[in-house]
Amino acid sequence: PEFQAIFSRLLKSVVEEHRKEKIDAFRNITVKLITNPYNLDFNKIDFYARLVLILIPDELKLLHLFYQMDVKKLFKEYDTDIKRRDFISIVDQLWGEIDREYLMALITDCSRYQLISASSAQQKRYQREGLFLTTLGEEFLEYIYEPVREETDEKK
Secondary structure, rough: HHHHHHHHHHHHHHHHHHOOOHHHHHHHHHHHOOOOOOOHHHHHHHHHHHHHHHOHHHHHHHHHHHHHHOOOOOOOOOOOOOEEEOHHHHHHHHHHOHHHHHHHHHOOOOOOOOOOEEOOOHHHOOOOOOOEEEEHHHHHHHHHOOOOHHHHHHHH
C-alpha cells in the first residue's frame, strides 16, 4: 500500500510539473522506488517528494551546486580556502552575479529544511567554516540526482 500510494503521487507530480529540475528529481525518486521497493524508508521518500514539490527550481539548482561540490567533489578550483568556504563568491564565479538578498533567501529556505548548514557541528565535521550539505542534505540530493546524472556531473 505504501509503495502504491507514493508511486501514484510521484507519477501524478511528474505529469503535472513543467520544470525540468523537478521532473528529473521526481524521476530519480521513482527509479529508486521501483528498483528497490522492499528496502526503503517510505516516510523519507514521502518527505523527499514533498521537498521537491516545495522547493523552487532555483533552490534545486543551488542544492545541485552543493551536491556537485560536497558529494561529487567538483569545482575544487573555486573552493580554494581549506579553512573557510566563501559560497557567495563561488556562486558568483559559476553563475555570474546574483542578487544577494535573493541568494540568502534561497540559502535560508534550504537551511530551514536542514539540507545545508553552517552550524558549529557541521564546521567541526568538515573542519571548515561556511556552508555545507548536512547528512540529510546529502541523502536527499543522492535521491534526486541519482541514478540519472546531470550533464555537468559527467563533464567533470
